[in-house]
Amino acid sequence: MLAKQWLSNARGIMDKIENTQMENIKKAAGVMADSIAAGRWVHTFGCGHATIPIEEMYPRIGGFVGFHPMIELPLSFFTHIVGEMGVHQFVFLERVEGYGTQIMKSHSFDTRDTMWLFSHSGINNVNIDVALEAKRLGMKVIVLGSAGEFEGVKSRHSSGKQIFELADIVVDTCVPAGDASVDLKNHKDKIGPVSTMGFVTAVWMIICTVAEELVERGEKLYIHPSHNVPGDTTARERLNEALAEYKQRIAGV
Numbered sequence: 001m002l003a004k005q006w007l008s009n010a011r012g013i014m015d016k017i018e019n020t021q022m023e024n025i026k027k028a029a030g031v032m033a034d035s036i037a038a039g040r041w042v043h044t045f046g047c048g049h050a051t052i053p054i055e056e057m058y059p060r061i062g063g064f065v066g067f068h069p070m071i072e073l074p075l076s077f078f079t080h081i082v083g084e085m086g087v088h089q090f091v092f093l094e095r096v097e098g099y100g101t102q103i104m105k106s107h108s109f110d111t112r113d114t115m116w117l118f119s120h121s122g123i124n125n126v127n128i129d130v131a132l133e134a135k136r137l138g139m140k141v142i143v144l145g146s147a148g149e150f151e152g153v154k155s156r157h158s159s160g161k162q163i164f165e166l167a168d169i170v171v172d173t174c175v176p177a178g179d180a181s182v183d184l185k186n187h188k189d190k191i192g193p194v195s196t197m198g199f200v201t202a203v204w205m206i207i208c209t210v211a212e213e214l215v216e217r218g219e220k221l222y223i224h225p226s227h228n229v230p231g232d233t234t235a236r237e238r239l240n241e242a243l244a245e246y247k248q249r250i251a252g253v
Contacts, residue, residue, distance in 0.1 A: 002182050006192040009181040013194050014201045016174040021202065028116075028142045028169045029209035035114040035140075036066035036210065037219050039249065043068045043107070043139075045130050046118030047094045051076040053118055053144070053199035057207060058224075064211065065222040065245045067116075072103055075126065093126070095156055100129025104137075108252070111138035119145045120179060120195045122163040123155045131166040132159065143167035144202050146195070149177040171206065173198030222246070 032042045044054045044067055051071050058067040078090040093099060103126070115134035119127045122145050134141050147164040155162045164170050175198040182192035211221060222242040227235040 002184075002192070005182050006194075009192065010194050010197045013174050013198045017172075017198065017201055017205070020174065021171050024169055024171045025202065025205050025209060028171055029206050029213055031140050031142060031169065032066075032114050032116070032206070032210045033213040033217070035112055037214060037217060038112045040110050040112040041068040041249065042066055042114045042116050043070055043109070043134075044116045044118070045070040045103075045127070047072075047075040047124065047126055048078070048090060049193075049196060050118035050120060050145075050199065052196050053203045056200055057203050059246075061224055061226045063207070063224050065242055065249065066210075067207075068250075070103070070107060094124045095126075097125040097157060098129060100126040101133055104130060104133040109134070109137050109139060113139045115139045115141045117141065117143045117163060117167075118199060119143065119163050120173070120175065121145065121150050121153070121177075122147065123150065123153055123157075125157050127163050128155065128157040128159065128161060128166065131163050132161075135166060140168045141166060142169045142171070144171050144173055144199060146175045146177060146198075147172045149175070171202050173202055 035042050044057065046054055054069045054071060057063055058069060074085055074093055075090060077085050078087050080086050115130065117127055117131055122143070131141050131143070143163050145164065147170045150162065150164070153162070173195065175195045178190060179193040179195045180190035181194050182190055184191050214221060222245040224242050225232070225235045225238045227239060229235065
């Protein structure tokens with residue numbers, strides 16, 4: 001049954017991350033905790049389906065202030081499929097060298113910040129632009145993606161560098177290069193991608209470790225609560241407190 005095949009593949013990815021990436025997960029979490037404890041940001045960026053882990057982490061129930069999502073609509077919103085902001089345009093844009101540098105001009109950064117990047121293959125230009133600019137500005141760069149599978153694959157960037165080579169810390173999502181993982185009779189292409197599961201698994205392992213580190217340091221976390229739990233009369237108050245903290249940070253207060 002193909003449903004169970006996909007489930008087995010997804011579990012295998014999660015197990016492999018646990019068995020091989022814990023050291024780098026702890027290192028990444030330590031760097032992020034330093035940024036958040038300093039009142040600064042962990043900026044998050046990706047293209048295409050690599051924006052899903054960014055939307056998953058903040059803002060959402062169980063997430064906390066300190067993560068700043070940088071999502072460019074032309075690089076993520078291609079659900080029209082064809083027509084305006086369709087798949088053809090997205091595939092073109094993520095390979096345009098210099099576009100990522102222009103994106104970085106629209107944000108404010110500090111050397112105490114961390115740049116957290118998501119790229120399955122690590123070879124496309126926009127992500128590499130962002131990584132190069134982040135390093136030029138003095139930020140630590142953490143990258144999630146299928147680093148082992150794409151080792152030695154040629155970058156599309158004029159620097160000749162993959163995003164994994166530019167990172168201070170890499171957490172390998174342990175996903176096969178082709179992403180899709182389930183064979184289908186009479187078809188060349190597989191179905192059942194697992195990169196989103198790899199990304200989200202690593203994201204929450206890292207963020208839980210960041211939270212653990214910050215609490216050990218005595219830091220207060222501004223956590224987004226569920227506002228759907230019956231009887232929780234202070235949920236809205238706690239949500240407002242978290243959003244107020246986010247506003248202060250975004251304003252540089």
